[in-house]
Amino acid sequence: MPSSVESPALTRRLTPGPVPWIAMYHSVGDCSDDPYHVTVTPDRLERQLRWLRRRGLRGVSVTELLAARARGEGRDLVALTFDDGYADFLDHALPLLADGGCTATLFVLPGRLGGDNAWDPLGPRKPLLTGDGIRRAAAAGMEIGSHGLTHVDLTQADDRLLKAEIAESRVALEELTGAPVTGFCYPYGTVDRRAMEAVQEAGYAYACAIDPGELTGPYVLPRVYIGQNDTAARLFVKYRLHRLRRRPVEGLR
Template sequence: MTEAPSPTSKAAGRRQPHLPLIMMYHSVGTHQHDPNNLVVTPERFEEQMATLKRRGLRGVSVAELLAARAAGSARGLVGLTFDDGYTDVIENALPVLQRFGFSATSYVLAGRIGGANEWDEGTPWPLVDEAGIRRWADAGFEVGSHGTMHVALEGARPEVLRAEIADSRERLSDLLGKPVGGYCYAYGSMDAAARSAVAEAGYEHACAIISRQSLGPQALPRIYVGQAHTSKHILKMLYTYRLHRRISGRHAL
């Protein structure tokens, strides 16, 4: 089946506006053991979303953000992403996002649906099951792939790249009944081979972590958001990111 060209491919060859900020979340809940600072409480998350709303900004999925950017209408938008697919994102973040009129992207692990984050130390946290994935998608939000088993891809063998990238897309597309367009690198780990594999698998875009390099739609930069980020920090983050984009003059992300 031939898929429609992505918004980013349509805009190829044109100088595009700056890529708006994409925020990177993980868990939205309460966990006693959080050595990697991945948890944001529901109260803090709502405070952060309210800050965006007061500034006249709207949180959107990566797919919506890139489509708006290609159309020249991304002003006032902020990308919202959630890595790993924790159950508490469906329970706690989804209602808040809906209340504010926002959307977001959830990057889930095709091989750990209904499982737990066994790659991390400490007490495992539950991961979303098929019903939760469908609930997110039925709300009109984007579901993307975070790979199959949460494996670092920098220097990975071809068979690992295939399993984590192409196979995960196929499994999630079958579950949702439509092609999955977005990918997210576990640990932010990737190299040229991984980016090429993402493009060859048919993904329209992929998210990394903040980078000083312009690596194109297969490695979109994001900024981590955690429990320590109050309204004041969010405002500073927005200002600093815009200033950085303006000074760097990078348009081809």
């Protein structure tokens, strides 16, 4: 007969823990024409990674960070995420991550393999990774997660499109990489309860947003935008404010 008293293990699992530091990047390359401020130069990324090392922090994938937190560890880890799957990740970001002993999570769009950022009405067209490029990133130790199929606002999607963007993108990426895909990232960072529940039902283990508002938990993990203007001083402020402003995340120790 089930006991009415929760086990200590269950109690620990449900106890909210401090919000993890998850940094949000996009493109790494020339940022001279960048109206959306989603690009950092390789030199800036290298300096930002050095800042982490000086503070005794190491960049890892979201899955590695969450696994460490589940063990009650990982206070010296930060998650690095790169949205959209820009092709410049291989040439500019990957070597810097490898040199720094870091890994990251790359959220890609299997419905736009080898395409470009057509969802952005302004600015230059940036090429996206091909299927081979995604496999190369995975072989180098990067976690591959889904950013949906084609980069649409899921809060505006009907039921058919919502399922395609969330569930079918996971199937496509698992077929492409031959490995489980457990992470999802909401395009534009927009999320509501319907989209969150669809991600959970599709079998993902976690999902990243930007500012999920009143929603909380491993399927709406908040992230910190990192851009070209983020010097050491700005990174320090963002790091501190993130812990102060965000609510503890249920399910994380």
